[in-house]
Amino acid sequence: MVWRVASSHSSLWVKWTKTYLLKQESFWSLQSKRTLAWAPGGIWFTHSTPKFSFHAWLAILDRLTLHGRPNDILDCKHQPLLSVFCQHPVETRSHLFFTCIFSAAVWCALTKGLLKRNYSLNWQDIISFISDNTRPHLILFLTRYVFQATIHSIWKERNSRRHGEQPLASNNLITVIDKHVRNRVSSIRLLGDTKYEEALYTWLAARS
Incomplete structure (x- = not known):
């Protein structure tokens, strides 16, 4: 996925990404402009899942299309679009993913036991x-x-709700994400990478 974007692949998806997400800038120029704010290893790491990494990368670069001001985007009745999770009038990166009551419940359930005293809902703390x-x-x-x-x-859930699809409750989304993590660490064990052989136990212990 990243290779296609970086190498100017001509697919429709890559063209859309460059036009609406990268704003016609190159993959490498975006990387170099923000190297002081975060370490690339936090996104591009061994055993990561490319589609997850790509969305996280766009979020860190603040390239996702959010409603940064109350009147940025209007619905068909010319009313400001509110947060689909909590009806907040301003949708920022930090609010959408961590401080909204919905996303905060998801992040807390998944990471409070794992991070312990390092647990935070603050975007910069998490990136650090x-x-x-x-x-x-x-x-x-x-x-x-x-x-x-x-x-x-x-x-994904935010966009599904915007398009009128059946919403998932926070508990259901927690289950989905938990399954993603379990499946990944289980697949790593099958690959024989012994460095991560205790990952599943660590995750299950943190979630108990």
Whole structure:
């Protein structure tokens, strides 16, 4: 996925991404402009899932189309579009993914036991944590992975609700993300990477 964007692949999806998400800038120029704000290892890491990484990368670069001001986007009745999760009139990156009552419940359920005293709903605190390579490697891997899975899942749920699809309750979304993490760490064990052989136990212990 990233290779297609970076190499100017001519598919319709890549053209849409460059026009509406990258704003006609190159993949590499976006990387270089923001290297001081976060470490690429927090997004591009061993055993990550490309579609999760890509959405997390766009979120970190603040390239997702959000309603940053109350009157940015209007519905067909010329009324401001409110947050689909909590009806808040201003949709920011931090609010959508972590401080909205819906997303906060999701993040808390998934990571409070894992992060313990490092648990936070603050965007910058979370980015700092996943960018810190001095953290214990299993905790760091699991936090990075669940961060990306959460970004992807909340963004997907947000867009589904905008298009009138049946909404998922926060508990259901927690189950979906938890399954993503379990499936990934289980697949890593099958690959024989012994560095992560305790990842599933660590995750289950944190979730208990």
